[in-house]
Amino acid sequence: MSQPATVGTARQTANFMLLGVSMAHLLNDAMQNIVPAAFPIFQKSMQLSFTQIGWVAFTLNLTASVLQPLIGSYTDRKPMPALLPLGMVFTLLGMIGLAFSSGLWMLIVSAAFIGVGSSVLHPESSRVAHLAAGNSKGLAQSIFQVGGNTGQALAPLMAAYIISPQGQLGFLWFTLLALIGIVVQRYVSRWYTGQIHLQNRPERRSSGESDFTRPKVFVFFVLGTLIMLLFSKFVYLAGMTGFYSFYYMERYQLPLESAQMSLFALQFSGMLGTLLGGPLADRFGRKKIIWFSILGTAPFSLWLPYAGPVASVFLCLAIGAILMSGFSVIIVYAQEMLPGKVGTIAGLFFGLSFGMAGLGSVVLGWLIDQTGVAFVIQLCAYLPLIGILALLLPKDSRLMSQ
Template identity: 25%
Template sequence: MRTAVEHPPRAPQRPGGFDSRTLWAATFAHFLNDFYVAFLAPLLPLVVARFDLSLALAGFLATVLTTSAAMSQPLFGAIADRLRRRIFVVTGPAVTVAAMALMGLAPTYVVLVLLLLLAGTGTSSFHPQGASTAGEASGRRKGAGLSLFVAGGELGYALGPLVIALVVASRGFEATWIVGMPGLVAAILLWRWIPPRRDPPARPAGRSLRTDLSSALRPLAVLWFIVVLRSIVISAYQTFLPLLLSERGGSIVAGGAAVFLFGGIGAVGGVSGGTLSDRIGRRRMMALSLLLSTPLLFAFVRTHGPWAYVFLGAGGIAVYLSAAVTIVMAQELMPHRASVASSIVMGLAWGTAGLSLTGVGALADVIGLEQTLTWVLLLSVVALGAVFFLPATPRSRSTPPSQGSRSPGGVTAPP
């Protein structure tokens, strides 16, 4: 007899090991987590006014959230790779939702910092295991599967600012807790939607985390460097877009809409880029993303009026073309350590980039936001040059087992 808490049977997997039910559940968990963690950017103008902050102190809040959400990801990733239960995929979003929903009730700047630190920790625990869960559910179609997972996060990160801006505009800054209630309900439902047990890929005898890292160190370091530079650009735009729009006379809702245009429309690029990389190769897709996004974002900063929003949306699509690709490449470099590999390019790289936000804010205090967001695009040019130091990848990862080298865990090995 079934009990009320028993998980429903898993849907049959399609050929190639593609588990759509688990993939969609992991994607929703990513959407939920990033929907709430994105509340900070559109609320920054209100936070600055409430606590009388400089742009440097406002940037420090983003640094706290970003680094706490990222720097401990390798630790959570190493733990997740050893676990046979997907506990972090469920508990991480719940912690993030609760902490971010309490932002409007923070009485002091210090309390707000502590809430952001807690939200960052929830996010940090979720992402490595969430990405490895999506990768395991994708079978050999990793580009397509992880692009869906990444797009879920991007869509959540884009919709969150828009929703919280609309609620706060009508109900006041203290109303953030209202938006948190449906999120907590959804986090509870994840206990039923996410299959609790996993079967970690079998590792060759004698392989430790150190040996796995050593064998992939050079390409993984180059990949990390590229993601750091790309993440500084993305973080700077996501964090300071509402403030830039405020300087141009826009409302808090306009700021939230701008973040949605950049990230929400950018989710289209996330889905397209991951899927296309299965056909044309990971490295080519990364180069294309950087080559297109830089002039489009430059045009946004230098343009006012309706065309600025067109360039912003197009720039978001272009920059996110490579979002899933970098995670896929990391997992292919370390197929037996998917959570650790994901944490390096999702967490450690983002955390390193997050350390720059205080500096970006301080520079904006001196030369202005428009000039700062223009100069930061030079990092994309450096990243484009670094792409050519990555190993080439085949055009498709979906070859049958007899045509491709397969690891014991069923993941096609990198070249």
């Protein structure tokens, strides 16, 4: 076989692997997000308070938050392809646990299993996307991320049309998704193992060491600013995915299925926003897309609590498309600052996103018990205004020159 044909075959295989991890991301995030989407069902069947619901969300997100940076940092030094299918095994156990949970503690344990599965998937699958990307790192991260957003978009519909009619036993259907995920990740892990063997390890170590030539003050300032932006984004999303259904049903006196349509609109448009975010950042600059993705959400988020049921669907479409366009861009922005720490950055940012969402769920759940769901949804509407901090980020050219 000629060299061009060999290169073409390798490129095609890499593209399939990129689609594979995107599919695994879809399955993982669909199963992970079915948990908050089913909160009204758990509350009714188990007589849970909003604070208790918040603890379930906290556990789900905290396990991922704590483990992801640790896994990412470790696998930067010692890649572990076998973790890819193993993560789906934990998610499978979590789905079985949710189907048979009889009380709060069993819900919390099941949520922890799902969180562990997610903590394994994100840093390692993000590394696979990075390896498979070639020279299109931004686009590859968007393709990987859009799989997750698609899963998030499908979760409210799955809750409305599978879990709601069948109750908790409906979670058994999701074990099929976990089994498919195990097969996909096993296939990807074999390619990943081959790529590790092809890499020149001394060159990888020397490139990793060069990351630390950047001034620590500069690195901490950029990371701190990005973390504040993640806080505004993911606490707002925690309020929407965990509690907006309650607000919608209370304000408009409509059933859960109607409320889930607004959340589906939020997640579906978020999928499109994620897919467009990478290419737009390549054209207009990463910093511009980052600040627009959060601050640009504010007019729509501030209007949402006072809109009618029909208008809320269109506002959720706008919020999702704008807000979700920046996450993959934030990750690539940080990875360009520390290019030898792909897994660490992916683990840190995915972990922080889950941790902030988890803590936000607990605080928001407690606040709802104290003040009511309407006050909290109206309060969350102001969070995207924190996006103004993105103006403090260095320009793309300055970031690369430091």
